[in-house]
Amino acid sequence: MTVRAYQDIKKGTQVADLELSKQGRVIVARLNRPEKKNAQSEEMLETLVDALRSANEDPEVSCFVLTGAGDAFCSGGDLGRRSNELAAVPTPLDRMDRLHAITHRVARAVEEFEKPLIAAVNGAAVGAGMDLSLMCDIRFAAKSARFAESYIRVGLIPGNGGCYFLPRIVGIAKALELLWTGEFLSADEALELGIVTRVYDDEQLMTETLAFAERLAEGPPIQQREIKKLLYQSLNTDLRTSLRAVSAHMAVVQSTDDYKEAISAFKERRKPIFKGR
Known part of the structure; x- marks a missing residue:
């Protein structure tokens, strides 16, 4: 990402499928494909990686908040793209390289991100969408939020770090239960398991999350x-x-x-x- 592009982000702009804005010392990244429940696209992931890396180097940024547009956080990978893949029949090497080169770049950028990273889960966080929330340091949820490691429902295995992040939060046995069944958790159930640390009324989620982020931004x-x-x-x-x-x-x-x-x-x-x- 160029310096000019990052300056535009800090003023408030939409880049590809990710909307970015700056409030005080807090960057807000909003997954912005509401018509597809914010299913991940290559443009979305690439822009998120660039935004994380730029914010990490920016002394004017102290905190990063990730949320979704509309009534969903992220529905995971774009299944429409997968149906096209079946027609094109990519090789196993093609699939592995794509996952590593595109999807996994986010996890690597998050690992390198040294500042507080907060997920404001405003709706369904499913599959790779749940994994994306688990990468964050802290998760706050709206009461309408739902979580599911749903890969197994579509014949897949967790492809975005679910097998790594989830057991570190809920323990091995519960993680296997959720990964094997793909069952949904409500916001309150996620709170009980420690997946989220706070649950708010839907209309209060971003207000409360930003208030917390700004509090952190005032710290050393x-x-x-x-x-x-x-x-x-x-x-x-x-x-x-x-x-x-x-x-x-x-x-x-x-x-x-x-x-x-x-x-x-x-x-x-x-x-x-x-x-x-």
């Missing part, structure tokens, strides 16, 4: 990024290694201007102003 960005890194790294390491990493990161954050500002604000009983230094 260096410390937020280090917390995120440490947490995800800890999932793949032992306690001693994790604690050793913390000691190194702590030495860095205590040398920042934002740390000094936090201490001064605490002593002076005022709200701190962080600058990411």
Whole structure:
């Protein structure tokens, strides 16, 4: 994505099948194919990858919110495209390369994204759409939201990280149950399982999500990024290694201007102003 294109995004514009806007220090990315329940297209995924990478490098962005247009979050892959594929008969290598080169770029971009990433699930999140929500750090849901790892219903296996992300949230047994059956979960059931952390009335979802995102955006960005890194790294390491990493990161954050500002604000009983230094 060019610098000019990203500047246009921050002003508020629609690029391909993804609508992007900026509110304060928060980028909002809205999957924008409501006529297809926001089924994923190549243009949508490519633009999302570029937006994530640009926002990650932009010091004026502190948080990224992902949601859907209309009454759905994302219905997954475009099944219309799959019917065309059957006519064209792509080779197994073609299918593997396409999945890796296009669909999986989003997961890799999310893994590299160091700032808070929030999914505001405004409706159905199905198949690759549910996987997309699971990639995010936090998920808030509207009461009308529904979740399903529905791949098995159309003769597929989870192709966008479902087998990786879901068991880390709900545990192995429940993940297998959901992946094997493809059954739907309501927003309240997702809340009970920890898939989402908050459920709001539909009309309040974006207001509440943006209020939370703006709250995070007021926090110290260096410390937020280090917390995120440490947490995800800890999932793949032992306690001693994790604690050793913390000691190194702590030495860095205590040398920042934002740390000094936090201490001064605490002593002076005022709200701190962080600058990411």
